[in-house]
Amino acid sequence: xxxxxxxxxxxxxxxxxxxxxxxxxxxxxxxxxxxxxxxxxxxxxxxxxxxxxxxxxxxxxxxxxxxxxxxxxxxxxxxxxxxxxxxxxxxxxxxxxxxxxxxxxxxxxxxxxxxxxxxxxxxxxxxxxxxxxxxxxxxxxxxxxxxxxxxxxxxxxxxxxxxxxxxxxxxxxxxxxxxxxxxxxxxxxxx
Numbered sequence: 186x187x188x189x190x191x192x193x194x195x196x197x198x199x200x201x202x203x204x205x206x207x208x209x210x211x212x213x214x215x216x217x218x219x220x221x222x223x224x225x226x227x228x229x230x231x232x233x234x235x236x237x238x239x240x241x242x243x244x245x246x247x248x249x250x251x252x253x254x255x256x257x258x259x260x261x262x263x264x265x266x267x268x269x270x271x272x273x274x275x276x277x278x279x280x281x282x283x284x285x286x287x288x289x290x291x292x293x294x295x296x297x298x299x300x301x302x303x304x305x306x307x308x309x310x311x312x313x314x315x316x317x318x319x320x321x322x323x324x325x326x327x328x329x330x331x332x333x334x335x336x337x338x339x340x341x342x343x344x345x346x347x348x349x350x351x352x353x354x355x356x357x358x359x360x361x362x363x364x365x366x367x368x369x370x371x372x373x374x375x376x
Contacts, residue, residue: 186291187212187266187375190273190282190350191367192341193299194334195327196309197356198363202299203270205364210371213261216270220253221245242329244337247277251285258289269293275337279344295374296345297367299356306331 187210191203200216207214221239224232231253235245254272261267273279286292301309310327345351352370356363 186264186294187371188286188291188294189266189268189371190293190296190345191268191270191299192296192345193301193356194306194338195330196306196313197299197301198309198360199270199299201360202297202356202364202367203268205360206367206371207268209368210266210268210375212266212268214268214270215254215257215272217245217250217254217272217274218270220257221250224253240326242326242333244274244333247275247281250274250278251281254282255285258285273341276340276344279341293345293348293350295352295370296342296350297352297354297370298342299354299363301356303331305357 189206189210189212191199191206193199200218203214203216206212221232221235225236225239226232231249234249238245250272258267269282273282282293307327311324314323314327342351354363354366354370
């Protein structure tokens with residue numbers, strides 16, 4: 186079973202590539218961002234907590250995300266591979282994911298890190314902010330999100346490097362070119 190963590194800073198294309206990978210490899214696509222947005226929309230307890238953090242450009246607390254994710258995994262069909270989009274965002278979440286996956290009788294197969302230069306990220310996020318209507322795509326929040334990413338999320342790379350699950354993917358270029366780079370890695374792992 187193929188279980189993929191798709192990783193990268195805000196604006197790196199995780200959502201786009203995650204959807205394409207999920208479709209090609211018939212994986213269940215789980216985006217903690219989507220889980221949070223759904224919880225916020227339905228005004229659950231976790232949603233209220235998540236919104237208070239997201240609106241400030243901060244990370245939602247690990248416990249809240251882990252609870253949402255565990256509930257999601259419990260509902261999945263047995264044997265279905267998963268692509269994790271936007272999770273884990275901290276080393277604590279990465280460790281928790283390892284444990285949750287073990288409890289469900291599986292493990293992470295690979296972490297694909299979409300590498301994109303900072304200036305390109307800023308351009309992408311500014312463009313997305315003009316069209317998305319997302320509260321976290323404004324200039325002040327974008328800068329804060331990138332700072333939080335550098336401080337709290339980047340260490341997750343070392344977590345997966347130590348487990349020998351880390352793979353870098355050049356995240357600049359045409360969407361299909363980036364997808365082909367990711368698929369080259371996944372095809373080798375799937376064999």
